[in-house]
Amino acid sequence: MSARRRLEIELSAAEGSHRVRLLGLPRETRQRLATLGEQELAREFPVYAREHLAGEAPDFAPMAGRYEVDSDAVTFVPRYPLVPGLDYAMVVRVAEGEPQRLAFRLPAAPSEPTAEVLAIYPSGDRLVRNQLKLYVEFSASMSEGQAASHVRLERADGGERIEDPFVPEPELWDREHRRLTLLFDPGRLKRGLRPQLEAGYPLQEGVAVRLVVDTSFRDAAGNPLREPFARRYEVDGDLRDRVDPRDWECRLPHAGTAGPLRVRFDRPLDRALLQHAFEVIDAAGRPVRGRPEVGPAERSWSFTPAAPWLPGDYRLAVDPRLEDLAGNSLARVFDRDLASDEEPSDPSLEVVSFTLHALRGGD
Secondary structure, eight states: OOHHHHOEEEEEEETTEEEEEEEOOOHHHHHHHTTSOHHHHHHHSOEEEGGGGSSSSOSSOOOOEEEEEOSSEEEEEESSOOOTTOEEEEEEOSSSSSOEEEEEEOOOOOOOOOOOEEEEESOSSEEETTOOEEEEEESSOBOSSOHHHHEEEEETTTOOBOOSOBOOSSOEEOTTSOEEEEEBOGGGTSTTSHHHHHHOOSSOTTOOEEEEEOTTOBBTTSOBOSSOEEEEEEEEOOOOOOOOGGGOEEEOOOBTSOOOEEEEOSSOBOHHHHTTSEEEEETTSOBOOEEEEEOGGGOEEEEEESSOOOSEEEEEEEOTTOBBTTSOBSSOOTTOOTTSOOOOOOGGGGEEEEEEOBOOTTO
């Protein structure tokens, strides 16, 4: 019986995922492999999702992970957990002849798809050419390692895919694996850097784009999405100014009421950062309890107190890390001119002071 025919894949649970063990290699082959480094083993035993192996040459990079060689097997430990129900293959290149593809799958309990895309942010309809981030919010916890395959940015006029706009690794998830951050390649956004000079901006002013999430993106249980989701954006010019609270408009409530404090921004701000960027503090230095809310298109923010406002002085503390769509914050411009000195940040901008008065008779 040939070595090729003896090869088989065994899955074993470990480290919150599964180890992929290749059995059946001759002893002398295993002894040779034990002397190889991680990169050499990855070249001889790459692992792919099978959808990336449709042609003769894989169209995606192999899965990230580490390799081990012992007396029985070559073992691949994936960086991200295997997705139940998704087909994979290990390409074996050590035997003579053509590389052998060994398919495997982690079984999934049959169930109806329930996960869906709830929103894509920014929620407005415009981006800037030097856009730094997009967010995709899902209704359920999702699996890792699939974003590059199932989320794409394309031209809105003909569907032409925009190549490599986002940083592929590592995938950026929140703790619950429900919000995916798509980070545009910073090297293509900063003027003067080689990636920007060679590849240019991922977005072009005046060229509308569409972000598409297809149904093959699987949740943590291995089920596909209920339906695809897409959002169209127009693209404006660059944005290279610090976020400045002096440019905001504040609408103050009256003391004695539980009306909201409203803040209108001069530009859309980063959705994820907005949710935790503000704190309302009273004259005694105590945080005011209440409910914050981000407004439409991330152009405003409001705060409704848990109890009626008391007359007096208040402060709205602003996190200096709060960013706009291009990554500019209170502290710095993301793509500043390296040829000139940047003005130091002004700590006074991190506090917006206001005074509330009781509603006068007749008002």
